[in-house]
Ligand SMILES: Nc1ncnc2c1ncn2[C@@H]1O[C@H](COP(=O)(O)OS(=O)(=O)O)[C@@H](OP(=O)(O)O)[C@H]1O
Ligand SMILES: [Mg+2]
Ligand SMILES: [Mg+2]
């Protein structure tokens with residue numbers, strides 16, 4: 244029997260339910276339902292409610308597993324958080340009680356009549372407070388990745404992964420706004436991507452049906468169209484342009500929020516995802532890359548940092564010393580890596596000259 248069958252079935256059903264929640268929240272979101280966190284990034288009632296939903300399901304499905312989730316309930320436990328807290332409990336319960344579909348299991352605490360009280364749902368959010376580590380099983384959860392894209396009605400993703408002994412082995416990414424068929428950008432939207440180590444990568448529709456095996460085709464560097472972040476603060480657009488120049492890439496980059504970039508790469512779009520830090524100090528979070536790494540590797544691609552090192556998911560909630568991310572098809576990864584290193588050496592040279 245294949246490994247991680249139960250986890251995969253759970254991941255697909257949990258992400259499907261969370262995507263239905265976030266999609267419905269987007270349509271009803273009002274101004275005071277967004278907070279600005281300590282690092283100045285936004286978080287909405289949708290992020291919290293989706294984390295409450297998935298963590299409460301995880302708690303019942305895999306009670307011994309640990310969870311590294313992006314959000315925590317500290318602000319919601321304050322008196323000033325009362326309005327948001329009540330709304331989050333309401334939204335999480337709406338998603339919890341929605342009817343069971345094929346693949347759901349009532350033992351996960353979902354379905355009609357499974358409402359929970361506020362204390363249980365806040366505790367569920369805080370199950371995501373694990374500090375990470377090198378050994379054992381832990382899930383990562385980014386309940387809304389690309390919150391800024393979500394707020395703009397553009398790309399965002401619900402991302403769940405299972406990491407065993409610091410290696411991501413299962414990645415599930417739901418993209419409610421991503422076109423099902425890349426050649427029909429105005430056609431049907433909503434996909435869920437699932438990849439299990441050694442078992443390939445698949446795209447499902449938003450109902451978790453019609454799985455299609457996906458892979459990255461062989462391309463040459465001239466055919467790359469870099470996938471990159473929308474926010475200039477999250478990855479350096481200027482650096483990417485210099486790498487593109489090195490590689491004689493003519494096609495314009497495609498900017499998109501969230502791990503939808505990994506999903507597009509995995510199904511053959513773009514050829515490479517490049518994410519270079521814009522300043523010192525920011526450390527990439529494990530929940531922003533774990534699901535994407537499994538998906539890209541299982542579709543025949545390679546994921547490394549900008550020095551060619553593997554991403555280290557065993558150092559806590561961040562990727563620690565990894566610097567930048569290069570995810571690309573096998574046929575181009577080594578060329579992109581080489582071009583990144585040349586562009587960095589030039590940048591260092593220019594800095595040294597400027598200081599001389
Ligand atoms: N300074 C800095 N550098 C790099 N990355 C950062 C930085 N600040 C935040 N983040 C993380 O970026 C996550 C969103 O990444 P994206 O690729 O979607 O960026 S973008 O929205 O397309 O610009 C975003 O994830 P979410 O918070 O889940 O949206 C953050 O974890
Ligand atoms: Mg965030
Ligand atoms: Mg994120």
Ligand SMILES: [Mg+2]
Nearest residue numbers: 313385387388
């Ligand atoms: Mg997030």
